[in-house]
Amino acid sequence: MSRLDDARDRMIVALDVADTQKATALVSQLGDSVSFYKIGMELVYGGGLDFARDLAASGKKVFLDLKLHDIPNTVKKAAAQVSRLGMTYLTVHAFPQTMKAALEGTQGTGTKILGVTVMTSYDDSDLATAGYAMGVKDLVARRAQQAKEIGIGGLILSAEEVTAMRALIGSSLDLVTPGIRPAGAAVGDQKRVMTPGEAIKAGATRLVIGRPITDAQDPKAAADAVAQEIAAALG
Ligand code: C5P
Numbered sequence: 001m002s003r004l005d006d007a008r009d010r011m012i013v014a015l016d017v018a019d020t021q022k023a024t025a026l027v028s029q030l031g032d033s034v035s036f037y038k039i040g041m042e043l044v045y046g047g048g049l050d051f052a053r054d055l056a057a058s059g060k061k062v063f064l065d066l067k068l069h070d071i072p073n074t075v076k077k078a079a080a081q082v083s084r085l086g087m088t089y090l091t092v093h094a095f096p097q098t099m100k101a102a103l104e105g106t107q108g109t110g111t112k113i114l115g116v117t118v119m120t121s122y123d124d125s126d127l128a129t130a131g132y133a134m135g136v137k138d139l140v141a142r143r144a145q146q147a148k149e150i151g152i153g154g155l156i157l158s159a160e161e162v163t164a165m166r167a168l169i170g171s172s173l174d175l176v177t178p179g180i181r182p183a184g185a186a187v188g189d190q191k192r193v194m195t196p197g198e199a200i201k202a203g204a205t206r207l208v209i210g211r212p213i214t215d216a217q218d219p220k221a222a223a224d225a226v227a228q229e230i231a232a233a234l235g
Contacts, residue, residue, distance in 0.1 A: 015214070079103075114152070144157075154205065181194070
């Protein structure tokens, strides 16, 4: 794989749109510049599951961001169904039972499980209100250790957590980070952002980038610029 192809493989474009017409238009506009897409609940519940399967069948990698959490039997069977759709990543909440069940359901398939440690919308007081004795930092570390012990594929976490997490869990897990903004891009509702190069240098395996590419005047050029920046950071 050339360095630029490797860079493109590390850039996951978030298809945060409500319907498959918009998603189809974006994918065709982005063409060969993007090889990996994230599809979340909005598009899936808007009829996007077949779209996700077809996108994977067309040769793109697809990250299905469904954040599963249910009893183990249900999670195992749901994760197995997702693997049959040809998905590369599937998210689950990083509870030990849930991670183990999802791993069982996808064992021997091409689908990797990513754990969501603590939602970034939660702070220490939200956790206390929800009945947790730990603050965010400690709970993230605990769940990351459990994810490693259970052997899931990786974690999704904010870019600012990447350095500490790499030190804590080593190189075995994929660390996938949103909150990425190329220099000069609008920050929007993201509170803490990193550039693509910074996040890769901090130890991120892959980056999730939405609006800086999908809302750009020329999305393909924006994607190419991000890939070039990642390639430079990999160099
Ligand atoms: O448009 P933007 O680049 O901010 O999109 C980032 C993507 O990553 C969105 O799909 C968003 O839901 C997701 N995400 C995030 N922050 C988290 C978890 C997920 O931005 N903590």
